[in-house]
Amino acid sequence: MSGRAAAAAATPGRRAPWPLVVVAAVVALGALLPLAYLTVRAFSADEGARALVPLRTTLDLTWDTAILALGVVAATLVVGLPFAWLVVRTDLPGRRLWGLAGSLPLVIPSFVAALALLSAFAPRGLLQEVLEPLGVERLPEIRGYWGSLVALTLATYPYVYLLAASGLRSVDPSAEDAARSLGAGRVRVFALVTLPALRPSLAAASMLVGLYVLSDFGVVSLMGYSTLTTGIYARYESLLALESAAILALVLVALALGLVLVVSRFRLGGAIYRSTPGAGRPVAPVRLGAWRWPALAFCTTVIGFFLVLPIGVLLWWAVTADPITGRAEVAWTSALHSASMAGLTAIVAAALVLPAAILAWRYPSPVSRWLERITLLPSALPGIAVALALVFLGARVGAPLYGSLGLLLAAYVIRFMPYGLASTRASLDAVSPRLEEAARSLGRRPLNATFSVVLPLTRSGILAGAALVFLSTIKELPATLLLKPIGFETLATEIWRGTAIGAYSAVAPSALLLIAIATPLVYALSWRNAWELGAAD
Amino acid sequence: MRRTLVTLVGALVAALALAAGAATAPTQTTSLTIYSGREEQLVAPIMDRFTKETGIELKVRYASSSALATALVEEGGNSPADVFWSQEPGLLGLVAARGLLARLPQATVGKVPSRFSTRSRRWVGTSGRSRVLVYNTDELRPNDLPASVWGLSGAKWKGKIGIAPTNASFQAFLAATIHLFGESRVRAWLEGLKANDVRFYPNNTTVVQAVGRGDVEVGLVNHYYLYNLLADTPTLPVKNYWFRDGDPGNLVLAAGAGIVAASEKSATARRFVDFLLSKTAQRLIARGRGAAEYPLVKGVPRRPGLPALNTIEGPRYNLGRLSVDLAPAVRMLLDEGFIK
Numbered sequence: 001m002s003g004r005a006a007a008a009a010a011t012p013g014r015r016a017p018w019p020l021v022v023v024a025a026v027v028a029l030g031a032l033l034p035l036a037y038l039t040v041r042a043f044s045a046d047e048g049a050r051a052l053v054p055l056r057t058t059l060d061l062t063w064d065t066a067i068l069a070l071g072v073v074a075a076t077l078v079v080g081l082p083f084a085w086l087v088v089r090t091d092l093p094g095r096r097l098w099g100l101a102g103s104l105p106l107v108i109p110s111f112v113a114a115l116a117l118l119s120a121f122a123p124r125g126l127l128q129e130v131l132e133p134l135g136v137e138r139l140p141e142i143r144g145y146w147g148s149l150v151a152l153t154l155a156t157y158p159y160v161y162l163l164a165a166s167g168l169r170s171v172d173p174s175a176e177d178a179a180r181s182l183g184a185g186r187v188r189v190f191a192l193v194t195l196p197a198l199r200p201s202l203a204a205a206s207m208l209v210g211l212y213v214l215s216d217f218g219v220v221s222l223m224g225y226s227t228l229t230t231g232i233y234a235r236y237e238s239l240l241a242l243e244s245a246a247i248l249a250l251v252l253v254a255l256a257l258g259l260v261l262v263v264s265r266f267r268l269g270g271a272i273y274r275s276t277p278g279a280g281r282p283v284a285p286v287r288l289g290a291w292r293w294p295a296l297a298f299c300t301t302v303i304g305f306f307l308v309l310p311i312g313v314l315l316w317w318a319v320t321a322d323p324i325t326g327r328a329e330v331a332w333t334s335a336l337h338s339a340s341m342a343g344l345t346a347i348v349a350a351a352l353v354l355p356a357a358i359l360a361w362r363y364p365s366p367v368s369r370w371l372e373r374i375t376l377l378p379s380a381l382p383g384i385a386v387a388l389a390l391v392f393l394g395a396r397v398g399a400p401l402y403g404s405l406g407l408l409l410a411a412y413v414i415r416f417m418p419y420g421l422a423s424t425r426a427s428l429d430a431v432s433p434r435l436e437e438a439a440r441s442l443g444r445r446p447l448n449a450t451f452s453v454v455l456p457l458t459r460s461g462i463l464a465g466a467a468l469v470f471l472s473t474i475k476e477l478p479a480t481l482l483l484k485p486i487g488f489e490t491l492a493t494e495i496w497r498g499t500a501i502g503a504y505s506a507v508a509p510s511a512l513l514l515i516a517i518a519t520p521l522v523y524a525l526s527w528r529n530a531w532e533l534g535a536a537d
Numbered sequence: 538m539r540r541t542l543v544t545l546v547g548a549l550v551a552a553l554a555l556a557a558g559a560a561t562a563p564t565q566t567t568s569l570t571i572y573s574g575r576e577e578q579l580v581a582p583i584m585d586r587f588t589k590e591t592g593i594e595l596k597v598r599y600a601s602s603s604a605l606a607t608a609l610v611e612e613g614g615n616s617p618a619d620v621f622w623s624q625e626p627g628l629l630g631l632v633a634a635r636g637l638l639a640r641l642p643q644a645t646v647g648k649v650p651s652r653f654s655t656r657s658r659r660w661v662g663t664s665g666r667s668r669v670l671v672y673n674t675d676e677l678r679p680n681d682l683p684a685s686v687w688g689l690s691g692a693k694w695k696g697k698i699g700i701a702p703t704n705a706s707f708q709a710f711l712a713a714t715i716h717l718f719g720e721s722r723v724r725a726w727l728e729g730l731k732a733n734d735v736r737f738y739p740n741n742t743t744v745v746q747a748v749g750r751g752d753v754e755v756g757l758v759n760h761y762y763l764y765n766l767l768a769d770t771p772t773l774p775v776k777n778y779w780f781r782d783g784d785p786g787n788l789v790l791a792a793g794a795g796i797v798a799a800s801e802k803s804a805t806a807r808r809f810v811d812f813l814l815s816k817t818a819q820r821l822i823a824r825g826r827g828a829a830e831y832p833l834v835k836g837v838p839r840r841p842g843l844p845a846l847n848t849i850e851g852p853r854y855n856l857g858r859l860s861v862d863l864a865p866a867v868r869m870l871l872d873e874g875f876i877k
Binding site: 047050052054057060061118119221222224226231232233234235236238239240242336337340341343344347384387391392394395396399402403405407478481482486487493497499 | 543545546547550552553570576577578596597598599600601603604605606607608611612613615616617628631632635662681703704707708736737738739743813863864867868873876877
């Protein structure tokens with residue numbers, strides 16, 4: 001199957017348009033900057049620095065990181081895929097609301113979510129207080145591997161949900177109808193037609209989830225679980241052991257590369273392409289009937305646990321604060337900064353990754369494949385590593401840019417463009433190259449054919465990617481702190497100011513504002529358009 | 538669609554240009570760039586007072602002390618920073634060891650007791666903070682607690698201890714203890730903690746919170762985190778406990794400041810560092826909102842309710858040694874699996 005798909009996509013002997021190659025190469029070069037910096041640092045390690053990364057520790061950390069990433073990927077698929085199917089394909093009551101709510105956990109900074117879970121589930125935590133009268137004496141403790149797994153699933157299942165939803169909308173209904181008319185039952189159609197058609201989306205989402213887990217520091221450090229990323233931070237904190245940290249960062253990059261390579265094997269299953277944007281004929285929603293009750297219970301659990309609980313804890317902090325210590329005023333300027341920077345990053349990233357995505361899809365070759373892979377790698381790095389690479393380059397090479405918004409934008413784009421790339425690529429995979437060939441046979445020039453015929457079919461994926469970049473950028477902290485112009489505050493830095501001294505009451509307004517900003521933008525960026533395109537209603 | 542996008546990008550760029558302009562515009566005659574690892578809520582009043590008294594504008598980059606120290610290393614000779622104000626004496630020592638801090642005048646360094654600076658005068662302590670044991674007051678009374686930090690390796694404390702092994706203050710405590718008592722005794726103590734299923738947290742604040750929640754009953758931290766948290770949650774069932782006099786568990790550390798060697802404004806930077814050691818600033822450090830650190834300059838009273846610095850006398854240890862002593866401590870933590 002996959003051989004056929006690859007053969008269909010590849011058109012040997014056709015040369016890629018040079019503007020695409022140039023842009024993709026420049027973008028990949030940008031992504032290589034942090035890797036180059038880390039390589040230089042790692043190779044300047046002396047004996048003392050190497051002593052801080054014993055082989056045994058490195059292997060332990062690599063293993064612990066890998067099993068956490070695998071666990072979270074599995075858990076997010078279990079949560080995100082059914083959620084997407086219910087929202088997109090069924091008559092679930094209130095599904096627009098569920099749909100929007102399902103993507104919002106992305107804006108909750110992961111350490112805030114982890115802290116909320118810890119506060120709620122602690123032996124003397126909030127939930128315990130609520131449940132005590134009901135005879136609940138001790139809640140299961142959330143910590144270590146399982147605690148990290150739960151909190152990271154919370155933080156990342158929206159990637160699976162958003163991409164799977166976008167994929168479900170792109171699945172050509174005629175393929176499913178054909179299968180059904182041939183006598184296949186609903187489950188069989190899902191297993192044989194829908195699921196294979198979703199493979200690109202699910203592969204892309206799993207990769208994003210995996211890369212996120214590799215880079216995460218906030219959750220694992222709070223949960224007391226060691227990964228390569230906590231190892232990297234520990235070395236920066238301990239002895240300014242930049243070189244030792246760089247060695248571990250390169251191991252992390254290698255792990256990320258492994259992940260990217262494994263996922264790309266799963267990307268193309270049976271090639272089931274869509275032929276029209278889908279606006280022509282809406283898909284009839286599946287009637288849930290009595291199943292709507294378990295379905296609602298499932299959605300309530302997901303949203304309750306992953307959105308309402310953290311927000312509830314935030315509100316609790318806000319309400320119980322001692323007013324004398326200053327309930328933080330609402331930081332409107334910071335909100336404006338956050339929204340503009342995240343918006344700009346989303347647009348720039350979405351545009352910059354298009355060439356790499358088109359090349360990898362339409363002109364597969366070792367070069368285009370590696371351009372894509374390289375672009376994905378920096379998102380596995382902890383933010384501090386990317387930030388320090390740009391500190392190094394900014395201060396030593398690009399002095400006028402250092403401390404400007406331009407450099408901060410560059411850091412954001414490098415860190416988060418993989419989210420745009422993976423999403424765009426997933427939607428391109430669902431488009432048959434024959435369409436573009438047809439357009440060209442009718443006299444369109446290659447780039448023109450791509451932009452006028454192919455891109456409209458992938459709009460849903462590009463917009464979902466932009467939304468993901470936006471949501472990731474708006475909560476970014478380590479690079480923001482080191483690279484922002486002095487005095488330029490964002491909501492993430494406001495939140496950090498509070499948590500740094502444990503003033504959680506001060507955190508709540510900014511965190512809630514973050515969610516308030518993200519909601520309409522997520523709606524505008526992805527959902528409104530998604531509904532216009534081939535949605536059921 | 539295309540026009541909307543162009544309008545959107547235009548609007549975003551305009552908004553940011555305005556914002557960036559506002560952030561950098563008021564460049565007065567003189568200004569200083571401060572890298573502050575000290576939290577904004579605690580030190581902003583001090584910064585404001587300096588500007589008010591001198592007319593010198595301060596541009597302050599706030600981040601964790603270790604992130605800023607690392608940034609200083611990567612910036613090298615091109616650092617825009619004039620002053621580095623760090624939470625941790627160890628980080629100051631390491632930055633100084635890389636030749637990135639300038640020598641301070643004796644008059645400045647002489648304002649604080651000699652163990653709060655180094656012989657080479659690369660940094661000076663600005664406030665003292667004592668290592669303490671925090672305990673959950675619902676579970677324990679002071680006479681349940683060990684007289685010495687060594688006692689925590691006893692079986693009585695199994696499952697009840699929280700520490701922050703990656704935290705620089707914990708590592709400084711360990712470094713000093715290794716220097717004073719020898720490697721084998723400290724290693725045995727760490728192994729005792731491990732046998733007691735000691736729990737690891739990312740930093741001091743989360744240790745105190747864990748004690749408050751009842752995850753653990755005691756934790757090794759710096760004394761002032763409790764006061765920050767109490768300001769927010771007055772009902773937190775946590776108190777500080779000091780071990781017996783001279784115990785290594787009472788080690789007194791310092792936050793401190795140094796002048797960046799690359800600074801072209803070292804004279805102005807010295808005014809800032811001197812200001813941090815003035816009675817005005819020391820009073821704000823010791824008595825400001827949520828503040829509870831020890832002033833290091835004579836004649837400035839500590840926060841009421843704190844035991845006097847000389848009654849909780851920790852071990853005799855010169856903090857200038859940390860740049861040398863930290864590495865063995867960190868390697869021991871790695872060996873024993875406390876950090877990975």
